[in-house]
Amino acid sequence: MNNDTAPAIDTTRADAFAATYPVRPIPAVGPVDTTPIVTTPAALGELDDLWRTIVPETRARGNDIHLPISLAFAERLCRAYPDADSDLVRVAIVLHDTGWAHVDESRIISEGFTGDWRKADIRFEHEQRGLEVARRVLPGLGYSGDFIERVCAIIDGHDTRPLAYSLEDALMRDADRLWRFDHAGIAVAASWFGLDPARYTDRLASEIVPELITQAAFEMGTADLGRATALLKTPVIR
Numbered sequence: 234m235n236n237d238t239a240p241a242i243d244t245t246r247a248d249a250f251a252a253t254y255p256v257r258p259i260p261a262v263g264p265v266d267t268t269p270i271v272t273t274p275a276a277l278g279e280l281d282d283l284w285r286t287i288v289p290e291t292r293a294r295g296n297d298i299h300l301p302i303s304l305a306f307a308e309r310l311c312r313a314y315p316d317a318d319s320d321l322v323r324v325a326i327v328l329h330d331t332g333w334a335h336v337d338e339s340r341i342i343s344e345g346f347t348g349d350w351r352k353a354d355i356r357f358e359h360e361q362r363g364l365e366v367a368r369r370v371l372p373g374l375g376y377s378g379d380f381i382e383r384v385c386a387i388i389d390g391h392d393t394r395p396l397a398y399s400l401e402d403a404l405m406r407d408a409d410r411l412w413r414f415d416h417a418g419i420a421v422a423a424s425w426f427g428l429d430p431a432r433y434t435d436r437l438a439s440e441i442v443p444e445l446i447t448q449a450a451f452e453m454g455t456a457d458l459g460r461a462t463a464l465l466k467t468p469v470i471r
């Protein structure tokens with residue numbers, strides 16, 4: 234089932250962000266690290282209390298693989314874009330998919346990865362449940378109300394809203410996509426879409442690479458894709 238009443242896009246915010254960063258993909262101003270993500274795991278232990286709080290939410294839909302790898306990519310992206318509020322990007326990426334733990338699990342694959350999956354009702358639901366997780370867990374960890382609402386503004390619509398509203402929003406979106414290019418992400422996510430590794434990596438190249446907002450993410454994603462397709466021998470095994 235698809236949602237035909239998608240929330241209206243705040244064109245003022247989207248246009249302001251587009252005007253601030255007119256060159257796409259957005260050029261990096263800091264170092265761009267394209268080595269395998271396993272070489273730079275997420276380093277900031279200050280988020281460990283947050284991780285411990287959301288362990289139950291990590292057990293849904295591969296989040297215990299997806300979220301830590303995406304955080305590592307987010308930290309790498311923040312080094313390439315030092316103007317971004319890295320605390321905001323990091324907390325948002327950790328929490329963005331926790332709502333999957335609070336939706337009907339049987340509908341995740343049946344609705345969330347088929348057809349026009351970005352518009353499926355289950356996608357909106359996981360975003361809204363994620364906002365509830367953020368507002369439940371973050372106050373007790375010392376985050377301010379203003380910061381929590383900025384996190385929520387990024388989580389809200391992260392899959393279903395077509396445009397980013399800020400640099401932090403853009404970096405979270407790119408980190409959310411980049412994990413799929415690592416061979417661990419391919420192993421987990423290809424089956425969600427019912428695709429073999431060759432077809433899945435074809436789709437990464439044709440559909441996901443063009444969606445990347447930042448130049449750093451483009452370079453990281455294409456480097457990973459080249460390594461992963463060679464490793465998995467997708468030119469041959471298809």
Ligand SMILES: [Fe+2]
Pocket residue numbers: 329330359391392
């Ligand atoms: Fe999501």
Ligand SMILES: [Fe+2]
Pocket residue numbers: 299329330409
């Ligand atoms: Fe995600």
